[in-house]
Amino acid sequence: MDNITLSAAVRQNLLTLQSTADLMSGVQNRLATGLKVNSALDNPNSFFTASGLSDRASDLTNLLDDMGQALQTIKAADKGITTITDLVETAKAKANQALQTQSQYERAKFATQYNDLLEQIEDLAKDSSYKGKNLLGGDGNDLTAIFNEDNTSKLTVNAVDYTDTTLSTGLNLSDLAEAKGGAASFQLEGGLGSVTLTDANSDALGSGSLLTDYTGITQGDVITLRTAASGAGSALVTLTVGANTTVQDLVTLVDGVAGVRAEFDETSGALKITSNDDVFLYNADNDNGGTAVPTDLASVTSANFTASTQLLTGSASFKAGDILTLEDGNGYELGSYEITAESTVSDLVDFIDDFNGVSASFSTSTGKITIESDTDLSLTSDNTNDFNASAFVADSDGVTIAAQQDSGFATDTEINAVIDRLNTALSNLRSQASEFGTNLSTVEIRQDFTKQLINTLQEGAGLLTLADTNQEGANLLALQTRQQLASTSLSFASQADQTVLSLF
Template sequence: MSDITLSAAVRQNLLTLQTTADFMSGVQNKLATGKKVNSALDNPNSFFTASGLNARASDLGTLLDDMGQSVQTIKAADKGITTITELVKSAKAKANQALQTQSQYERKQFAAQYNDLLSQIEAVAKDSSYKGKNLLAGAGNDLTTIFNEDSTSKLTMEAVDFTETSLSNGLNLSDLVEGQGGATAFNLTGSKTTITLTGTDGALNSSSKLAEASAIASLSTSLEFVDRSESTPSAQLIGGAPTVNGGQTVQELVNTLNDLNGVRAEFDDKTGELTIYSNEDMLISEVGVGGLSTPVTIGTAASVNASHFNTTSAKLVDSASFAVGDTLSLTDGNNYELGSLEVDADTTVDDLVNFVNDFQGVDASFNNSTGRLSILSETDLTLGSNRGGGTNTDFNATDFGANNTGVVLSALEDSSFATDNDINRVVDRLNNALSTLRFQASEFGTNLSTIQHRQDYTTAMINTLQEGAGELTLADTNMEGANLLALQTRQQLASTSLSFASQADQTVLSLF
């Protein structure tokens, strides 16, 4: 190539075309990349300054992503607190519902529902995690959010522990005692005998003197009620002995009998029939006559052979414990009456069992072979009996020496909602728990707001850094487009000029 000789004009035009091509290549690169500085060779100062700005923007972008994840973690915890707050309000509603009733059984059910809500609160707290971080799960879950490149600006949020509601530094809500029921049983015993009291003028009436009764052996007779199981009858003298020659009337005898434990007497003025009911085997005998074989002086039927009820169809009124018009009632430990049953002449053991079984949380059964009525109850329970507006002292009187106005069943453990005071204490704790939740929600809200503000700031800072880097490196495409058009024009002109120069060199060929 060095042996080839070009004219000065041709060589000058070639050089111009080469320079123009280099310029065009540079302009085309700027248009293609959008940058006027693509390497340190283009402009070292601008290149390295822009690189530093972009590096910081990149670091802040990474921190911005972390801030976004922190926001999501706080939002997950906030959703958990919102749900827990509603569950605590539901638990408070259960406590208030329990206050609206005096039924221990209903209160026990409310206590069980309350405990179910506490279990749900713990479950929600455990489920409020985001990417393994749970601000409601206590130790090890604190959240730190970094705001700048050297970690000198950051925010740390301490986790709270709501996964165990009983924690004193958490919600301080303990499970309630739901209560444990109890059992009791008593025997249904009794029988009756009927004695016809007649005198010389026929049947006696309630105002007749006992001395007028033909069955009375002697005007000096004194009577006693004797328990057959005792070997010393006189020791079983109850309420004093009615003395016949003292002028005692039939009604006074009836009253004396009715004053005895487990004994009931009725007298029919029309027929002169004295009916005696007793819960124990007994007989009427003369005072001071030893031995149980002493003849009865008030009629051969003056002996009551009481035994246990052996069938559910047995009539309750066949026992001294029950009389027509008695009102049996079931009440719990709060004196809340579950219901009542009025005894009539046809009321049976089965009716009593069904009455008790009508109520939730109570179960009764009767054993025919032992005459034993068993009652199971989830709460404290009293089966009582009233007679004529007063207390029936013969109810469940097992012998001549014991009166019982009711059968009392004590639960092994009462519910934590058993009394109003118990419930009010729970309501106070629930109010404190709501205050704790609201404070924690407010704290999370403040932290969330802080991070969101820092997000906005970081986003603006990244834009500022990238904009500054762009001002140093980005090309003006409009200007570069104009430059490319001018260079294309220059290239065309240089090509034309080269053509003219070549034509001048070709003139010599015309001589040949």
């Protein structure tokens, strides 16, 4: 190359072409990259300033992703607390339903449903997590949302614990006691005995007749109702026959014994004695020179009933027209049954067994009706205090079952206390939901701000480094024109050098 000699004109045009090519290369590079500063060599100040802005934008972009995840965690907790609020309101509705009925059985069912709802609340709280973070899960679940690159701007969302409804720092709602039933049984047995009271002419005595008109009784006789024959056993009642003692006095005396019923037939003079247990109407006759001649006037031998036995047959516990009422411990009447001449043991068992939470069975071998109830229960009779009288020790008007445990909704006071706790829980839930809502709005606002700030930083970096494509396009067009003109000028210069060839 050193041996080649170019004219000054050609060399000048060649340098112009080379300079234009360099300029075109720079323009084409800026158009291709879109940047007017591609490295520190282009503009050190703009390059490093733009790099700092871009790095911060990149850091904030990473934080933006974390903010998005924090936002989802709060949303999960917010959805959970909203649903828990619905469940607590449903539990309150159950309590109000229980308050509207006096039935212990229905209240016990509502108490069980209430406990099921509390279990669902705990399960839902446990399920309200997002990527392992649960703001309803208590300790260890606090959430921190970071808003700037040096961690000086952040928001801490404190977790609450609803996974255990009994916590005083949470919902403070405890499971209710669930009813545990009880059982009782009563004996169905009895027998019938009678004595016909007639005078010396064999005419039937009336209820107003003197007892001494009966051929077997004289003034001074001592008549007793005993638990064993021939004067043995205990004396249940005693009547000393006086000059004015009537048949009705004897009937009234015997009929007043618990578990014993006395009925007198004015037409036939028959004194019928119905008893749940063995009894004997005994007369200590003081005739024959003061020597007592004991006489069993009437005897009753009891026997166990069968399922088909009519209740009025041989039992003093029932009379036609008696109303048996089944009530729970709150006095809520489950139903009533009227005793008729056709009523059997089986009919009574079916009546008791017909109600929810109550079951009844009859044992032929023992003669007992056994009643099982989920709640407190009583079976009472309206017209007699001899119902379920046992062994002549006391009068009784019914059978009572005491449940092993009443439900937590057994009384109005207990239900109202639960409603008060539910109202407090709802207030706390709504307050916590409001707090989560505030946190959610804060993170969303900071997220939007961060997006705008990232855009500002990237825009600022672009102002320092981005090329103006319109200007660069115009520059390229001008350089192309210059290149063409330089090429034409170089051609002219070369032609001038070639004129010497015309001499040859």
